Amino acid sequence: MMNKTNNIYAAVKLICETYEKQSKDVSEAVERWQLHKIKHTFQVCSEIMTIFYHEEKSYHEFSEEEKELVELAAILHDLGRFYQHNKTKILSHSEFEHGMAAVNLLKNNPLFNNPILLFAIGEHNHYQINYQNPYYLQLTDKDKKTADIIAKLLRDADKLDNIKQVIYSGAHYTGKVMAPECLSEELKSFLRQHQQINYINKNIKYEDYTAAEKFIGHLSWINDIYFDYTKSVIRELKYVEVGLAKLKEFGVSEKDLDFLRKYLVI
8 A cells, every 4th residue: 555645645636637627618607616526525624534533432443544544535525526517417416426426436546446435435425324335245344333434424524514515605606596485385395205304305306496495405414414523513603593594584484494493403
């Protein structure tokens, strides 16, 4: 194995080169979207290590090689996003499995073809972690424990940054205004049967959701957080309260807001 500095450098170089390659001859909206993903990637790198440091028992039990995998998972988790537009000509996440796209790219790279890393990246954008993932099943019991912690760290860090971006941006980074279509119809039939909590229901086209539903869908990622430190950040920064205040600005009724206070629990 290369030393840690070289592996981290190689991962950052891969992300930056891929971004540069895929950003040529694209629309302004796509370029803005991809630039957002670069910023998001490095924010997740910061978030994941902060969460990890606060999980003191796991942090001290991890070897240096395992700690490196935590950093690499954060750097490489959205690699598939940079191929998304050129491959599919779409930006919506619901029609493109970007976690698996990253895995398919990385498994052919001798530096990053590690089943723990591929499992964590492949599961970061799913509704729930799939423990029947073939990369997970090939691991020893000890490595399964490591892989599970890294996958959960990545999911927490990813959601923490995405929630922050959505509730504070006021608009999607693609420029689409998060204008309201102010719910009910029994809170849009309980958010189209719960939106699978943190990911939009695959049986309904993404564009058919109202902007307010999409906003709530992103905010409801708080229901899929693993670590106490992540939860404490969400509470301290009052992400739920800020999100609900924004929905009130959209014109969402007090009845719907009361329902959401019970739904959005951290």
